[in-house]
Amino acid sequence: RPEGTVVYTQLLERNGGIAADVTITRLSPDHFRLVTGAGYVNSDLGWLRLQTRDGEPYVRLWESTEELSVIGMWGPRSRDVLAKVTGDDVSDEGFPYMTARSIHVAGFSVFAQRVTYVGELGWELYVDPARAGQVWDRLMEAGASFGVMPGGYRVLDSLRMEKGYRYYGTDMGLLDNPYEAGLGFCVQRDKWSFLSPEVQRRLRTLTVGDEQYVPMYGGExxxxxxxxxxxxxxCAYGFTVRRNLAYSYLPSDMKPGAQVEVEVFGRMIPATVTHDAVLTKRAQLAS
Structure with missing residues (x-):
């Protein structure tokens, strides 16, 4: 793949169990950046080191967490905000989805990746920590007229679940394979030919109850x-679709449309199995 390509994928054990959920960016012909969840940096680095074999070409692995600050900016007006603080081309044609390159934001060098964990247009911006505060301030100033605001992790949870995005450690792990987790599109079939797409269980999205918030925390x-x-x-409340959302591994024959119940603090709440993404791009454009 060419330089500047970003790939979303999983690291798998030899039996197909998911060891990590990552993005990998090709920075140069022999330099790659792997981005994982903050709580899994050490374990993922250790796992990668265990994959090295004597006699294979030398590979240097190191952690760069402290070398960079990351600002995630997502939303339908994120391109408008970014365009106000950079002279670089950030159009859809000039900066396609799942690509990365260096740009300048208010005069500061920033490595931008057009990826999203919330299903909206946006970028991850990697910047020298000494400059990150100034880049943040310029973006907030530029976005004021568009209603930009800081968002916490629970905001990400709500948005990513509406799009069917998974979270490693909660939605998948070593005991699950990509087909079971609904991530079969990431599997290179010829490399993992022994992994069958036909599975006995599948991670499904549920809508639980009606528009009123239901206090679910996982494990119900x-x-x-x-x-x-x-x-x-x-589990999260989807504020765009106004529904309580939850993931659960269910028998594979329980497909979208199936009716189930969820026990919440002793109450049986009706729930419906739905498609992985309850919010489609078409629905977003219409809203």
Missing amino acids: AVLSEGRVVGRLRS
């Missing part, structure tokens, strides 16, 4: 005809 039982068929993983 999912029942079908009075029998426990799964337990909740990630």
Whole structure:
């Protein structure tokens, strides 16, 4: 793949279990940056080091967490905000999705990746920590007229679940393979030919109850005809679709449209199995 390409994928154990959920950017012909969750840096670096073999070409692995600050800017007007503080081309044609390159923001050099964890247009901006505060201030100033505001992790949870995005450690792990986690599109079939797309269980999205908030925290039982068929993983309220959302591994024959119940503090709440992404791009454009 050419320099500046960003790939979303998983690191797999030899049996297909998911060891990590990452993005990998090709910075140069022999230099790559792997981005993982903050809580998994040490374990993922250790896992990668275990994959090196005697007699193979030398590969240097190191952690760069402290070398960079990262600002995530996402939303339908993020391109308008970025265009106000850079002379670089950030159009869809000039800066395609899942690509990365250096740009200048208010005169500061920034490495920008057009990726998203919330399903909206946007960028991750990697910048020298000594300059990060100034870049942040320029972006906030430029975005004031567009209503830009800081968002915390629970905001990310709400948005990413509306788009069906997974969170490693909660929604998938070593005991799950990509097909079970709904990530079969990441699998290189010829390399992992022994992994069958036909699975007995599948991570599904549920809409629970109605528009009123339901306090779910993960681990709640999912029942079908009075029998426990799964337990909740990630949970969040989707403020765009106005629904309580949850993920659960369910028998593979329970496809979108299936009706189940979720036990929440002793109450049985009706729930519906739906498609992975309850908010589609078409729905976003119409809203």
